[in-house]
Amino acid sequence: MSAxxxxxxxxxxxxxxxxxxxxxxxxxxxxxxGALAPFISEAxxxxxxxxxxxxxxxxxxxxxxRFPLGLLSQYIGRKNATLVEMGMIAIAMLxxxxxxxxxxxxxxxxxxxxxxxxxxxVALSLGSGWYPPQYKGLAMGLVGAGNxxxxxxxxxxxxxxxxxxxxxxxxxxxxxxxxxxxxxIVFAKEPPDVDAHASLREHVACLFEKDGWxxxxxxxxxxxxxxxxTTFLPTYYYDQFGVSKVQAGQLTMLAAFMGAAVRVVGxxxxxxxxxVNVLTLVLVVVAISLTGVGLASGSLxxxxxxxxxxxxxxxxxxxxxxxxxxxxxxxxxxxxxxMIGEIGALGGGLVPNLMGLxxxxxxxxxxxxVIFAVLAVAMLGVMRxxxxxxxxxxxxxxxxxxxxxxxxxxxxxxxxxV
Numbered sequence: 334m335s336a337x338x339x340x341x342x343x344x345x346x347x348x349x350x351x352x353x354x355x356x357x358x359x360x361x362x363x364x365x366x367g368a369l370a371p372f373i374s375e376a377x378x379x380x381x382x383x384x385x386x387x388x389x390x391x392x393x394x395x396x397x398x399r400f401p402l403g404l405l406s407q408y409i410g411r412k413n414a415t416l417v418e419m420g421m422i423a424i425a426m427l428x429x430x431x432x433x434x435x436x437x438x439x440x441x442x443x444x445x446x447x448x449x450x451x452x453x454x455v456a457l458s459l460g461s462g463w464y465p466p467q468y469k470g471l472a473m474g475l476v477g478a479g480n481x482x483x484x485x486x487x488x489x490x491x492x493x494x495x496x497x498x499x500x501x502x503x504x505x506x507x508x509x510x511x512x513x514x515x516x517x518i519v520f521a522k523e524p525p526d527v528d529a530h531a532s533l534r535e536h537v538a539c540l541f542e543k544d545g546w547x548x549x550x551x552x553x554x555x556x557x558x559x560x561x562x563t564t565f566l567p568t569y570y571y572d573q574f575g576v577s578k579v580q581a582g583q584l585t586m587l588a589a590f591m592g593a594a595v596r597v598v599g600x601x602x603x604x605x606x607x608x609v610n611v612l613t614l615v616l617v618v619v620a621i622s623l624t625g626v627g628l629a630s631g632s633l634x635x636x637x638x639x640x641x642x643x644x645x646x647x648x649x650x651x652x653x654x655x656x657x658x659x660x661x662x663x664x665x666x667x668x669x670x671x672m673i674g675e676i677g678a679l680g681g682g683l684v685p686n687l688m689g690l691x692x693x694x695x696x697x698x699x700x701x702x703v704i705f706a707v708l709a710v711a712m713l714g715v716m717r718x719x720x721x722x723x724x725x726x727x728x729x730x731x732x733x734x735x736x737x738x739x740x741x742x743x744x745x746x747x748x749x750x751v
Contacts, residue, residue, distance in 0.1 A: 352460030356479030367564030385689020390443030395450015429503030454671035462524025555650030557680025599652025607731025627702030
Protein backbone atom coordinates (compact mmCIF):
# COMPACT_ATOMS: atom_id res chain seq x y z
CA MET A 334 0.00 0.00 0.00
CA SER A 335 1.45 3.38 -0.97
CA ALA A 336 2.03 6.02 1.69
CA UNK A 337 -0.70 8.62 2.02
CA UNK A 338 -0.14 11.88 0.17
CA UNK A 339 0.75 15.02 2.09
CA UNK A 340 -1.80 17.81 2.17
CA UNK A 341 0.22 19.82 -0.34
CA UNK A 342 0.19 17.00 -2.89
CA UNK A 343 -3.28 15.64 -2.17
CA UNK A 344 -5.31 18.37 -3.84
CA UNK A 345 -5.14 21.41 -6.13
CA UNK A 346 -3.48 24.34 -4.36
CA UNK A 347 -4.33 26.99 -7.01
CA UNK A 348 -8.04 26.24 -6.64
CA UNK A 349 -7.72 26.35 -2.86
CA UNK A 350 -6.06 29.77 -3.07
CA UNK A 351 -8.62 31.08 -5.57
CA UNK A 352 -11.45 29.97 -3.26
CA UNK A 353 -9.77 31.65 -0.27
CA UNK A 354 -9.28 34.91 -2.18
CA UNK A 355 -12.87 34.87 -3.45
CA UNK A 356 -14.22 34.30 0.06
CA UNK A 357 -11.93 36.96 1.58
CA UNK A 358 -13.03 39.63 -0.91
CA UNK A 359 -16.67 38.61 -0.47
CA UNK A 360 -16.41 38.97 3.33
CA UNK A 361 -14.70 42.32 2.89
CA UNK A 362 -17.59 43.67 0.82
CA UNK A 363 -20.29 41.97 2.90
CA UNK A 364 -19.49 44.14 5.97
CA UNK A 365 -18.78 47.32 4.02
CA UNK A 366 -21.74 49.24 5.44
CA GLY A 367 -20.53 48.37 8.92
CA ALA A 368 -17.07 49.72 8.14
CA LEU A 369 -18.62 52.90 6.70
CA ALA A 370 -21.34 53.24 9.37
CA PRO A 371 -19.83 56.25 11.20
CA PHE A 372 -19.68 58.16 7.90
CA ILE A 373 -23.16 57.06 6.82
CA SER A 374 -24.71 57.82 10.21
CA GLU A 375 -23.24 61.31 10.17
CA ALA A 376 -24.42 61.93 6.60
CA UNK A 377 -28.04 60.93 7.29
CA UNK A 378 -28.26 61.61 11.07
CA UNK A 379 -29.48 58.09 11.86
CA UNK A 380 -31.01 57.01 15.18
CA UNK A 381 -29.50 53.98 17.01
CA UNK A 382 -32.41 51.80 15.86
CA UNK A 383 -31.95 52.93 12.23
CA UNK A 384 -28.24 52.10 12.45
CA UNK A 385 -29.06 48.65 13.81
CA UNK A 386 -31.48 47.90 10.99
CA UNK A 387 -29.10 49.20 8.33
CA UNK A 388 -26.30 46.97 9.66
CA UNK A 389 -28.42 43.85 10.10
CA UNK A 390 -29.92 43.71 6.58
CA UNK A 391 -26.69 42.71 4.74
CA UNK A 392 -26.11 39.89 7.24
CA UNK A 393 -29.61 38.45 6.95
CA UNK A 394 -29.73 38.90 3.17
CA UNK A 395 -26.38 37.14 2.80
CA UNK A 396 -27.58 34.20 4.88
CA UNK A 397 -30.77 33.83 2.83
CA UNK A 398 -28.88 34.04 -0.49
CA ARG A 399 -26.54 31.16 0.32
CA PHE A 400 -29.04 28.51 -0.70
CA PRO A 401 -29.86 29.99 -4.15
CA LEU A 402 -26.15 30.35 -4.94
CA GLY A 403 -25.47 26.79 -3.79
CA LEU A 404 -28.31 25.53 -5.95
CA LEU A 405 -26.97 27.47 -8.94
CA SER A 406 -23.52 25.96 -8.43
CA GLN A 407 -24.95 22.46 -8.77
CA TYR A 408 -26.17 23.22 -12.28
CA ILE A 409 -23.44 25.46 -13.73
CA GLY A 410 -20.49 24.37 -11.58
CA ARG A 411 -18.96 25.97 -8.51
CA LYS A 412 -16.32 27.93 -10.42
CA ASN A 413 -18.90 29.42 -12.78
CA ALA A 414 -21.20 30.22 -9.87
CA THR A 415 -18.44 32.23 -8.18
CA LEU A 416 -17.91 34.23 -11.37
CA VAL A 417 -21.62 34.96 -11.68
CA GLU A 418 -21.74 36.09 -8.06
CA MET A 419 -18.70 38.32 -8.35
CA GLY A 420 -20.16 39.94 -11.47
CA MET A 421 -23.35 40.66 -9.53
CA ILE A 422 -21.27 42.10 -6.66
CA ALA A 423 -19.60 44.53 -9.06
CA ILE A 424 -23.00 45.69 -10.34
CA ALA A 425 -24.27 46.06 -6.77
CA MET A 426 -21.30 48.23 -5.86
CA LEU A 427 -21.96 50.50 -8.83
CA UNK A 428 -25.55 50.86 -7.61
CA UNK A 429 -24.18 52.02 -4.26
CA UNK A 430 -21.92 54.57 -5.94
CA UNK A 431 -24.49 56.04 -8.31
CA UNK A 432 -27.91 55.44 -6.71
CA UNK A 433 -27.75 55.71 -2.91
CA UNK A 434 -29.31 59.07 -2.01
CA UNK A 435 -31.08 58.41 1.33
CA UNK A 436 -31.90 55.93 4.10
CA UNK A 437 -34.29 53.83 2.00
CA UNK A 438 -31.60 53.48 -0.64
CA UNK A 439 -29.19 52.36 2.09
CA UNK A 440 -31.55 49.56 3.07
CA UNK A 441 -31.77 48.46 -0.57
CA UNK A 442 -27.99 48.60 -0.73
CA UNK A 443 -27.88 46.35 2.32
CA UNK A 444 -29.83 43.69 0.44
CA UNK A 445 -27.37 43.95 -2.47
CA UNK A 446 -24.41 43.62 -0.11
CA UNK A 447 -25.98 40.33 0.92
CA UNK A 448 -24.92 38.95 -2.48
CA UNK A 449 -21.34 38.95 -1.18
CA UNK A 450 -22.40 37.14 1.98
CA UNK A 451 -23.76 34.22 -0.05
CA UNK A 452 -20.28 32.96 -0.91
CA UNK A 453 -19.60 30.72 2.11
CA UNK A 454 -20.90 27.32 0.99
CA VAL A 455 -19.66 27.54 -2.59
CA ALA A 456 -16.22 28.80 -1.53
CA LEU A 457 -15.68 25.96 0.95
CA SER A 458 -16.99 23.35 -1.48
CA LEU A 459 -14.83 24.61 -4.34
CA GLY A 460 -11.67 24.87 -2.24
CA SER A 461 -11.99 21.47 -0.56
CA GLY A 462 -13.41 19.57 -3.54
CA TRP A 463 -10.03 18.39 -4.81
CA TYR A 464 -9.03 16.91 -1.43
CA PRO A 465 -9.68 13.41 -0.04
CA PRO A 466 -11.75 13.04 3.14
CA GLN A 467 -8.85 13.12 5.60
CA TYR A 468 -7.85 16.59 4.36
CA LYS A 469 -11.22 18.20 3.70
CA GLY A 470 -11.44 19.67 7.20
CA LEU A 471 -8.10 21.44 6.86
CA ALA A 472 -8.95 22.64 3.34
CA MET A 473 -12.29 24.04 4.52
CA GLY A 474 -10.53 25.70 7.45
CA LEU A 475 -8.05 27.42 5.17
CA VAL A 476 -10.78 28.71 2.88
CA GLY A 477 -12.86 29.71 5.91
CA ALA A 478 -9.94 31.84 7.09
CA GLY A 479 -11.10 34.19 4.33
CA ASN A 480 -13.16 35.69 7.16
CA UNK A 481 -10.06 37.87 7.51
CA UNK A 482 -11.67 39.96 4.77
CA UNK A 483 -13.91 41.46 7.44
CA UNK A 484 -10.82 42.78 9.24
CA UNK A 485 -9.45 44.19 6.00
CA UNK A 486 -12.74 45.97 5.35
CA UNK A 487 -12.90 47.78 8.68
CA UNK A 488 -9.21 48.70 8.38
CA UNK A 489 -9.12 49.93 4.78
CA UNK A 490 -12.60 51.37 4.11
CA UNK A 491 -12.59 54.22 6.68
CA UNK A 492 -9.34 55.86 5.41
CA UNK A 493 -10.61 55.57 1.84
CA UNK A 494 -13.94 57.11 2.86
CA UNK A 495 -12.18 59.95 4.63
CA UNK A 496 -9.97 60.65 1.63
CA UNK A 497 -12.45 60.22 -1.23
CA UNK A 498 -15.97 60.11 0.27
CA UNK A 499 -17.81 57.07 1.61
CA UNK A 500 -19.79 56.36 -1.58
CA UNK A 501 -16.59 56.26 -3.59
CA UNK A 502 -15.59 53.21 -1.55
CA UNK A 503 -18.38 51.29 -3.31
CA UNK A 504 -16.79 52.15 -6.69
CA UNK A 505 -13.37 51.06 -5.42
CA UNK A 506 -14.90 47.77 -4.30
CA UNK A 507 -16.46 47.29 -7.75
CA UNK A 508 -12.98 47.55 -9.28
CA UNK A 509 -11.30 45.44 -6.56
CA UNK A 510 -13.58 42.44 -7.11
CA UNK A 511 -11.96 42.06 -10.54
CA UNK A 512 -8.82 40.66 -8.85
CA UNK A 513 -10.41 37.50 -7.41
CA UNK A 514 -12.39 37.12 -10.64
CA UNK A 515 -9.18 37.04 -12.70
CA UNK A 516 -7.50 34.64 -10.25
CA UNK A 517 -10.56 32.38 -10.37
CA ILE A 518 -10.63 32.35 -14.19
CA VAL A 519 -6.90 31.70 -14.60
CA PHE A 520 -6.04 29.33 -11.73
CA ALA A 521 -9.13 27.54 -10.44
CA LYS A 522 -10.37 24.22 -11.80
CA GLU A 523 -13.76 22.66 -11.16
CA PRO A 524 -13.24 19.79 -8.67
CA PRO A 525 -13.85 16.21 -9.87
CA ASP A 526 -16.18 15.30 -7.00
CA VAL A 527 -19.28 15.69 -9.14
CA ASP A 528 -22.39 14.08 -7.71
CA ALA A 529 -26.08 14.08 -8.48
CA HIS A 530 -27.84 17.38 -7.84
CA ALA A 531 -29.04 17.63 -4.26
CA SER A 532 -32.76 18.26 -4.14
CA LEU A 533 -34.37 20.83 -1.88
CA ARG A 534 -35.45 17.98 0.39
CA GLU A 535 -31.86 16.71 0.66
CA HIS A 536 -30.57 20.22 1.26
CA VAL A 537 -32.83 20.91 4.23
CA ALA A 538 -32.85 17.33 5.55
CA CYS A 539 -30.57 18.15 8.48
CA LEU A 540 -33.10 20.71 9.73
CA PHE A 541 -35.64 17.93 10.21
CA GLU A 542 -33.26 16.52 12.82
CA LYS A 543 -32.56 17.84 16.30
CA ASP A 544 -28.83 17.80 15.60
CA GLY A 545 -29.26 20.09 12.60
CA TRP A 546 -31.08 22.69 14.67
CA UNK A 547 -28.61 22.39 17.53
CA UNK A 548 -25.68 22.99 15.19
CA UNK A 549 -27.46 25.89 13.48
CA UNK A 550 -28.28 27.62 16.77
CA UNK A 551 -24.73 27.21 18.09
CA UNK A 552 -23.37 28.58 14.82
CA UNK A 553 -25.80 31.48 15.20
CA UNK A 554 -23.84 32.44 18.33
CA UNK A 555 -20.30 31.74 17.07
CA UNK A 556 -20.39 32.92 13.45
CA UNK A 557 -23.43 35.14 13.98
CA UNK A 558 -21.59 36.82 16.84
CA UNK A 559 -18.44 37.18 14.72
CA UNK A 560 -20.08 38.80 11.70
CA UNK A 561 -22.63 40.79 13.72
CA UNK A 562 -20.05 42.29 16.08
CA THR A 563 -17.63 43.02 13.24
CA THR A 564 -20.37 44.96 11.50
CA PHE A 565 -21.45 46.80 14.67
CA LEU A 566 -18.15 47.63 16.39
CA PRO A 567 -17.08 50.62 14.22
CA THR A 568 -20.34 52.30 15.27
CA TYR A 569 -19.85 51.27 18.91
CA TYR A 570 -16.29 52.59 19.14
CA TYR A 571 -17.24 55.85 17.40
CA ASP A 572 -20.38 56.49 19.49
CA GLN A 573 -19.24 55.15 22.86
CA PHE A 574 -15.64 56.35 23.04
CA GLY A 575 -15.56 59.29 20.64
CA VAL A 576 -12.59 57.96 18.66
CA SER A 577 -12.16 59.01 15.05
CA LYS A 578 -13.89 57.09 12.27
CA VAL A 579 -10.55 55.69 11.10
CA GLN A 580 -9.52 54.69 14.64
CA ALA A 581 -12.89 52.94 15.10
CA GLY A 582 -12.07 50.77 12.10
CA GLN A 583 -8.55 50.05 13.32
CA LEU A 584 -9.78 48.96 16.75
CA THR A 585 -12.41 46.72 15.16
CA MET A 586 -9.75 45.20 12.93
CA LEU A 587 -7.76 43.98 15.96
CA ALA A 588 -10.68 41.86 17.12
CA ALA A 589 -11.89 40.75 13.68
CA PHE A 590 -8.43 39.64 12.59
CA MET A 591 -8.09 37.56 15.74
CA GLY A 592 -11.43 35.84 15.09
CA ALA A 593 -10.51 34.98 11.51
CA ALA A 594 -6.99 33.77 12.36
CA VAL A 595 -8.08 31.50 15.22
CA ARG A 596 -10.71 29.68 13.13
CA VAL A 597 -8.11 27.25 11.75
CA VAL A 598 -6.65 26.78 15.24
CA GLY A 599 -10.11 25.96 16.57
CA UNK A 600 -10.52 23.23 14.00
CA UNK A 601 -7.08 21.77 14.73
CA UNK A 602 -7.68 21.83 18.50
CA UNK A 603 -11.03 20.12 17.97
CA UNK A 604 -9.36 17.29 16.06
CA UNK A 605 -7.21 16.66 19.15
CA UNK A 606 -9.50 17.60 22.04
CA UNK A 607 -12.94 17.16 20.50
CA UNK A 608 -15.33 19.75 19.10
CA VAL A 609 -17.72 19.51 22.06
CA ASN A 610 -14.92 20.22 24.54
CA VAL A 611 -13.66 23.19 22.53
CA LEU A 612 -17.17 24.61 22.06
CA THR A 613 -17.84 24.29 25.78
CA LEU A 614 -14.85 26.51 26.55
CA VAL A 615 -15.74 28.83 23.66
CA LEU A 616 -19.29 29.51 24.83
CA VAL A 617 -18.19 30.12 28.42
CA VAL A 618 -15.53 32.60 27.29
CA VAL A 619 -17.96 34.36 24.93
CA ALA A 620 -20.57 34.80 27.67
CA ILE A 621 -18.08 36.15 30.21
CA SER A 622 -16.24 38.45 27.79
CA LEU A 623 -19.41 39.95 26.27
CA THR A 624 -20.80 40.69 29.71
CA GLY A 625 -17.46 42.26 30.57
CA VAL A 626 -17.58 44.43 27.45
CA GLY A 627 -20.99 45.73 28.43
CA LEU A 628 -19.77 46.59 31.94
CA ALA A 629 -16.46 48.09 30.73
CA SER A 630 -18.09 50.81 28.64
CA GLY A 631 -15.97 53.48 30.34
CA SER A 632 -12.60 51.95 29.43
CA LEU A 633 -11.44 51.81 25.82
CA UNK A 634 -8.42 49.63 26.63
CA UNK A 635 -10.36 47.05 28.68
CA UNK A 636 -13.15 46.94 26.09
CA UNK A 637 -10.67 46.26 23.29
CA UNK A 638 -8.86 43.52 25.25
CA UNK A 639 -12.14 41.81 26.13
CA UNK A 640 -13.31 41.98 22.51
CA UNK A 641 -10.06 40.41 21.29
CA UNK A 642 -10.61 37.53 23.74
CA UNK A 643 -14.25 37.25 22.67
CA UNK A 644 -13.39 37.16 18.96
CA UNK A 645 -10.67 34.58 19.53
CA UNK A 646 -13.28 32.37 21.18
CA UNK A 647 -15.82 32.99 18.40
CA UNK A 648 -13.27 32.12 15.72
CA UNK A 649 -12.27 28.92 17.53
CA UNK A 650 -15.95 28.07 17.89
CA UNK A 651 -16.52 28.37 14.15
CA UNK A 652 -13.68 25.96 13.48
CA UNK A 653 -14.83 23.59 16.21
CA UNK A 654 -18.40 23.37 14.95
CA UNK A 655 -17.27 22.51 11.43
CA UNK A 656 -15.02 19.80 12.85
CA UNK A 657 -18.22 18.15 14.11
CA UNK A 658 -20.31 18.55 10.94
CA UNK A 659 -18.36 15.97 8.85
CA UNK A 660 -18.56 13.50 11.74
CA UNK A 661 -22.33 13.82 11.97
CA UNK A 662 -23.06 13.92 8.21
CA UNK A 663 -20.05 12.18 6.59
CA UNK A 664 -21.78 11.54 3.26
CA UNK A 665 -23.39 14.97 2.94
CA UNK A 666 -20.99 17.33 4.67
CA UNK A 667 -21.34 20.23 2.26
CA UNK A 668 -25.11 20.04 2.01
CA UNK A 669 -25.55 19.93 5.79
CA UNK A 670 -22.82 22.52 6.36
CA UNK A 671 -24.34 24.87 3.82
CA MET A 672 -27.75 24.82 5.46
CA ILE A 673 -26.27 25.14 8.95
CA GLY A 674 -24.24 28.08 7.67
CA GLU A 675 -27.32 29.73 6.21
CA ILE A 676 -29.47 29.39 9.33
CA GLY A 677 -26.62 30.15 11.70
CA ALA A 678 -25.56 33.29 9.87
CA LEU A 679 -29.00 34.76 10.48
CA GLY A 680 -27.95 35.07 14.12
CA GLY A 681 -25.57 37.81 13.08
CA GLY A 682 -28.51 40.02 12.18
CA LEU A 683 -29.60 39.99 15.82
CA VAL A 684 -26.49 41.75 17.08
CA PRO A 685 -26.79 45.21 15.47
CA ASN A 686 -30.55 45.24 16.12
CA LEU A 687 -30.11 44.28 19.79
CA MET A 688 -27.48 46.97 20.24
CA GLY A 689 -29.48 49.66 18.48
CA LEU A 690 -32.67 48.92 20.40
CA UNK A 691 -30.79 48.72 23.70
CA UNK A 692 -29.19 52.12 23.13
CA UNK A 693 -32.39 53.77 21.92
CA UNK A 694 -34.72 52.47 24.63
CA UNK A 695 -32.39 51.94 27.63
CA UNK A 696 -29.80 54.60 26.89
CA UNK A 697 -26.95 52.08 27.04
CA UNK A 698 -25.51 49.28 24.92
CA UNK A 699 -25.10 47.08 28.02
CA UNK A 700 -28.29 45.06 27.61
CA UNK A 701 -27.50 44.20 24.00
CA UNK A 702 -24.23 42.60 25.10
CA VAL A 703 -25.89 40.87 28.06
CA ILE A 704 -28.71 39.38 25.97
CA PHE A 705 -26.24 37.89 23.50
CA ALA A 706 -24.17 36.53 26.40
CA VAL A 707 -27.31 34.84 27.75
CA LEU A 708 -27.87 33.27 24.32
CA ALA A 709 -24.34 31.84 24.48
CA VAL A 710 -25.10 30.26 27.86
CA ALA A 711 -28.37 28.86 26.53
CA MET A 712 -26.54 27.26 23.59
CA LEU A 713 -24.02 25.78 26.00
CA GLY A 714 -26.90 24.11 27.84
CA VAL A 715 -28.38 22.80 24.60
CA MET A 716 -25.05 21.34 23.48
CA ARG A 717 -24.26 19.69 26.81
CA UNK A 718 -27.62 17.94 26.76
CA UNK A 719 -27.33 16.88 23.11
CA UNK A 720 -23.73 15.64 23.39
CA UNK A 721 -24.83 12.77 25.64
CA UNK A 722 -26.47 11.14 22.61
CA UNK A 723 -23.77 12.31 20.20
CA UNK A 724 -21.06 10.45 22.09
CA UNK A 725 -23.16 7.29 22.07
CA UNK A 726 -23.78 7.31 18.33
CA UNK A 727 -21.35 9.16 16.04
CA UNK A 728 -18.55 10.73 18.11
CA UNK A 729 -16.05 9.81 20.80
CA UNK A 730 -16.16 11.44 24.22
CA UNK A 731 -15.68 15.21 23.91
CA UNK A 732 -16.59 15.22 20.22
CA UNK A 733 -13.50 13.58 18.72
CA UNK A 734 -13.70 11.44 15.60
CA UNK A 735 -14.33 7.76 16.27
CA UNK A 736 -11.28 5.54 15.85
CA UNK A 737 -12.97 3.43 13.18
CA UNK A 738 -13.69 6.52 11.10
CA UNK A 739 -10.10 7.73 11.41
CA UNK A 740 -8.81 4.33 10.32
CA UNK A 741 -11.15 4.33 7.34
CA UNK A 742 -9.94 7.78 6.29
CA UNK A 743 -6.38 6.49 6.22
CA UNK A 744 -7.30 4.01 3.50
CA UNK A 745 -7.49 4.99 -0.19
CA UNK A 746 -11.08 5.99 -0.85
CA UNK A 747 -13.26 7.79 -3.28
CA UNK A 748 -14.06 11.43 -2.63
CA UNK A 749 -17.08 12.08 -0.48
CA UNK A 750 -19.69 14.54 -1.67
CA VAL A 751 -18.59 18.12 -1.09
